[in-house]
């Protein structure tokens with residue numbers, strides 16, 4: 001598997017991006033101002049990660065997704081560790097990430113990569129998404145915020 005920057009002329013892997021974030025509007029908004037990296041295997045895109053600069057010396061991983069038939073094989077973890085390395089190269093001091101209250105496996109992954117919970121953005125998914133979203137049988141309401149100091 002290889003990880004590379006998505007070229008400007010390439011189509012973004014929208015189906016994958018929508019796995020992590022069902023709002024096409026939000027996805028397009030942060031794609032336009034972020035760096036999108038793709039994981040490929042035999043020239044097929046099987047994973048994606050999007051980084052945006054937020055505050056000074058801070059980036060946020062705003063989207064990470066692995067194609068369903070390739071999940072649970074360590075690709076998500078490699079993408080997160082790749083983003084951390086990119087941040088270090090760019091002299092970033094803090095990497096942030098957020099996930100829904102129902103994202104039990106995501107919370108496990110991020111904490112295994114060193115992230116710590118910093119807070120809760122209550123009602124984030126009620127404010128920003130029209131449809132009700134469910135995951136693991138739990139309604140997605142609040143965003144759990146995590147960060148990693150480099």
Ligand code: ACO
Nearest residue numbers: 019020063064065066071072073074075076077105108109
């Ligand atoms: N308990 C303990 N550890 C767990 C659990 C759990 N319930 N679930 C996962 N993990 C661990 C795994 O053990 C592994 O760690 P290890 O290698 O140290 O054992 C790690 O978390 C994740 O494993 P990967 O195989 O690297 O994960 P995967 O390739 O499946 O990618 C991802 C994870 C990106 C979340 C994938 O499942 C996906 O695309 N999901 C749908 C989209 C999504 O929810 N994206 C995140 C939304 S939040 C955002 O985008 C900022």
Ligand code: ACO
Nearest residue numbers: 101102103104105106107108109134135136137138139140
């Ligand atoms: N994803 C989705 N749902 C899950 C998951 C998961 N990963 N894990 C558990 N659940 C759900 C189950 O589906 C079930 O919900 P459902 O009936 O709607 O499907 C529910 O959580 C829990 O199921 P139970 O069978 O009722 O739980 P159990 O009898 O195992 O009790 C407990 C849970 C008390 C935490 C038990 O595992 C335990 O004693 N653990 C060790 C001690 C402990 O950790 N206690 C809590 C410490 S915090 C405190 O004490 C305040």
